[in-house]
Amino acid sequence: MKRARGRGPLSTVVGIVLLALMLFPVYWMVNASLQPAGSTLRGGWFPLHPDFGGYAVALREQGRNLLTSLLVSLGSVVLGLGLAAPAAHALARFPLRGTRAVLLAVLVTQMVPGIVVADALYDAYAGLGLLDSYLGLVLADSTAGVPFAIIILHAFMRTIPGEIIEAARMDGAGRLRVFRSVVLPLSTNALVTAAVFTFLFSWSDFLFALTLTSTPSVRPITLGIYEYLGAHTDQWNAVMATSVLASLPAALLLVLSQRFVTAGATSGALR
Template identity: 50%
Template structure:
């Protein structure tokens, strides 16, 4: 294809991306808009004469929420890996009888709508007295990631050469040693993918937060934004500034780990 034609496609591509990302731009634009300009018609298209009031409000009011989300996200990653990695190793390499049924159960588990899980967890947590606690929220959030994590890790670990594991066995390593000193280090990339998604899903979770943690002292950022929308309908620069800050993990993820993201998105749908 000739060079001018390719650049022409780049122009179209830029235009399409611009249209697609307009809401994101608008979120950023509104986050800098002054209160008095908020309802101006026509709206200001660029944040000239902007304000940092929205971000000041974030610093004043939303930092605790962000901190909680960070804790919940990291907790979800750790718990997800602790449960999913050994399971994946077993399903991929030890292949016990009944492993197929377990994989099937995990596929089904992925399809359960969040509202059903939320209601069941609510009933269960109420009796256990762990409503509005962080460990409770973390456990619930892991259900968003564990089935996905096992599927990704199993696929990856199946590709580890059998010779590598046999060499370890000859050297006298048991299953646990093999898992810890060979399988886990070799699976680094898949573990990163899984961790990133588990973090992002826990960070973004709204349904578990709003059902299981809505009365808690420690609430995540999704509830921070939700209360904002409910309480002060007028301060949209503060709401959008919080939204911008809440988007940072997604942006970071995309910049530093794009190929892991793509791998994660396609893992469920496309077989190599």
């Protein structure tokens, strides 16, 4: 008992120190974004006189890239869930041979290096005319989200009681109606979890954007920051302001969906 009491405050202190170390880069990013233009080493530890000029430059020069990332990420979520939800339902409910082999194959696709997929997609896109296009980026980014979504949704859908589905079938609902009106509403937590991670995969993509785009008209924010660094290394406040703006959608999405993600990630194991 005494050891447990002694470990409580010590564990709290250690946790606070580790959390502060992990969050310090985020704090410095925000702090540097509010400093005047110039080297971040000349900035203070606290923005006593915040300067929002960096945000004005970031919105003027990177606003289009932010919009591109948003459109591509939302498109990847729609496409990913549209493919993953029916596939997961079929693997969970229909008596198919080789279900485990299919799930293993889906899992293996997550282990393929992204550069291998990017090179293959470049050759295919060059022939199909999908280079430098929103559709091309959506299709490419979905390759990371669909396998993960299938695994998450399958783990949840297999726990849905068969009696509920059979009751809906007895009431005259077809397979499509059961899937749309029964399975999907019951799988809300898993759907939100899959959607969040698919969005994050697409929002943080750099490799596909670097390989499959070459024009400013279709350039996500990750590639915009990369090229922005090479062109404006003296305007670190604008660089950091762009990083803050690029982090806000992902952070806001995680905060709003935290309850659903926690339930969706653990429901398959608990039921």
